[in-house]
Amino acid sequence: MQLPIKLSEQSREPIYHQIEHQIKALIASGQLEAGTSLPSIRALSKDLEVSVITTRRAYQNLENEGFIKTSQGKGTFVANIQASFKKEIKHDTVTKAFEQAIDTAYQHNYTKAEIQDIIQTILSKEGDR
Incomplete structure (x- = not known):
């Protein structure tokens, strides 16, 4: 595998x-x-x-x-993991990904408003999955 x-x-x-x-x-x-x-x-x-x-x-x-x-x-x-723990891990994983993306944006001198616009644009493109 x-x-x-x-x-x-x-x-x-x-x-x-x-x-x-x-x-x-x-x-x-x-x-x-x-x-x-x-x-x-x-x-x-x-x-x-x-x-x-x-x-x-x-x-x-x-x-x-x-x-x-x-x-x-x-x-x-x-191993067998409890559902509540899985939920916590998923939240932490997604939060970490956003933090890394935001750090990258700040390194490229984007403002908070520009970052929010990018996120909104991506969410609009994705629609309801």
């Missing part, structure tokens, strides 16, 4: 955090359901072209937080 994880070398966020956050988002959104087998640390590090140490750190943090479970000799699996 290949996970739809996109890493950014330009991000100030460490690679292992990027991996963690994206796996959390996949779990919270239901794209990865409880009991789903995850790639091995080596397989994921190869797919993402990062070190095994980086991937291991992400998996260890996810396991410590209760998102995944590792069973010796069987593999790594998505």
